[in-house]
Amino acid sequence: MNRLYxxxxxxxxxxxxxxxxxxxxxxxxxxLFAVIVSCTVQLLSGRKIVLVILFAASALCGVLPVLTCAxxxxxxxxxxxxxxxxxxxxxxxxxxxxxxxxxxxxCILTGLTVTLMLVLRMTSLEDSVGRLTELxxxxxxxxxxxxxxxxxxxxxxxxxxxxxTLKERNRIAREIHDNVGHLLTRSILQxxxxxxxxxxxxxxxxxxxxxxxLDGAMTSIRESVHDLHDDSIDLKRVLQEMADAVNVxxxxxxxxxxxxxxxxxxxxxxxxxxxxxINLQYDASQNIPGHIKLCVAGIVKEGISNAVKxxxxxxxxxxxxxxxxxxxxxxxxxxxxxxxxxxxxxxGLHNMEDRAKSVGGRITFTASEQGFRVFLTIPKQA
Numbered sequence: 001m002n003r004l005y006x007x008x009x010x011x012x013x014x015x016x017x018x019x020x021x022x023x024x025x026x027x028x029x030x031x032l033f034a035v036i037v038s039c040t041v042q043l044l045s046g047r048k049i050v051l052v053i054l055f056a057a058s059a060l061c062g063v064l065p066v067l068t069c070a071x072x073x074x075x076x077x078x079x080x081x082x083x084x085x086x087x088x089x090x091x092x093x094x095x096x097x098x099x100x101x102x103x104x105x106x107c108i109l110t111g112l113t114v115t116l117m118l119v120l121r122m123t124s125l126e127d128s129v130g131r132l133t134e135l136x137x138x139x140x141x142x143x144x145x146x147x148x149x150x151x152x153x154x155x156x157x158x159x160x161x162x163x164x165t166l167k168e169r170n171r172i173a174r175e176i177h178d179n180v181g182h183l184l185t186r187s188i189l190q191x192x193x194x195x196x197x198x199x200x201x202x203x204x205x206x207x208x209x210x211x212x213x214l215d216g217a218m219t220s221i222r223e224s225v226h227d228l229h230d231d232s233i234d235l236k237r238v239l240q241e242m243a244d245a246v247n248v249x250x251x252x253x254x255x256x257x258x259x260x261x262x263x264x265x266x267x268x269x270x271x272x273x274x275x276x277x278i279n280l281q282y283d284a285s286q287n288i289p290g291h292i293k294l295c296v297a298g299i300v301k302e303g304i305s306n307a308v309k310x311x312x313x314x315x316x317x318x319x320x321x322x323x324x325x326x327x328x329x330x331x332x333x334x335x336x337x338x339x340x341x342x343x344x345x346x347x348g349l350h351n352m353e354d355r356a357k358s359v360g361g362r363i364t365f366t367a368s369e370q371g372f373r374v375f376l377t378i379p380k381q382a
Contacts, residue, residue, distance in 0.1 A: 017069030034070030062092030072111030284322035303331035311335030
């Protein structure tokens with residue numbers, strides 16, 4: 001739109017030159033021709049045909065001197081098309097300069113001067129707009145990067161707070177177990193000894209009630225300690241540590257057949273040479289019941305141990321996902337059996353089946369030429 005306004009202003013500057021021509025019909029025809037040429041260039045901007053049109057229109061100025069009054073308009077279009085030399089044929093009008101009056105020559109020179117000033121102004125303005133656009137894009141990009149960085153920082157901060165919270169829960173559970181639990185145990189033993197040594201029938205009932213109260217307190221504390229300990233398990237962190245420690249020699253691999261649960265950081269103690277390319281995918285919330293966390297961690301530990309012992313593959317996939325109605329675990333390697341892995345009869349497989357049954361889950365084992373797969377589903381409690 002700005003280009004159209006500028007061309008209209010230049011055309012108004014060229015109009016007096018046409019009006020000063022002696023032949024009205026020729027002036028009108030030349031004026032209309034200049035307008036048609038300029039409109040055509042505007043519509044076909046950027047095409048090769050525009051170059052031919054401007055070059056021919058400029059060359060006609062030498063044949064029809066009155067058309068030279070439109071030379072500023074042709075110059076503007078040529079510069080906008082980045083081919084200013086297209087108006088050079090218009091210089092041929094010098095041969096017929098006598099056909100133009102001094103006022104017409106003055107109008108042409110004024111139009112050319114104004115055209116150059118407009119072009120310089122527009123060029124400077126476009127450069128400024130271009131720099132501002134680049135600056136705006138750069139600022140927008142940096143703002144996006146800053147927002148992403150802030151998001152990562154907040155996520156890292158939330159993760160650190162979550163880990164610290166879990167550690168504090170674990171510490172509290174340990175303190176309760178080591179201190180209050182031992183005191184209650186000693187009190188229960190002392191009460192039992194007093195019941196045996198007591199000969200006074202009037203104290204028998206109070207001692208029985210005291211023993212019952214202490215037993216109830218001990219049971220309540222034990223449940224609270226277990227709940228705190230279960231909640232303090234960061235399942236994602238535990239699985240990641242197991243994945244990081246899976247590159248071990250078979251003879252150093254941890255055997256989970258003793259039934260002990262994995263502890264955070266325990267699996268990374270026997271690191272060895274590179275063995276597997278691990279792919280761990282974890283997509284679950286933090287609100288997972290403690291018994292399910294222990295079940296999944298135990299099955300993953302057993303599955304890793306079996307893969308290290310029996311698989312000759314180089315890739316191990318561990319995928320845990322939470323769905324609206326159930327949890328899903330997949331452990332899969334791409335190796336063939338070294339000594340022929342059986343789908344039943346192994347202590348490790350029986351342990352995994354027992355763990356799955358203890359939480360109401362279902363586990364399957366699949367051996368094929370492509371590898372060995374452990375697939376577990378655990379329904380959520382209604």
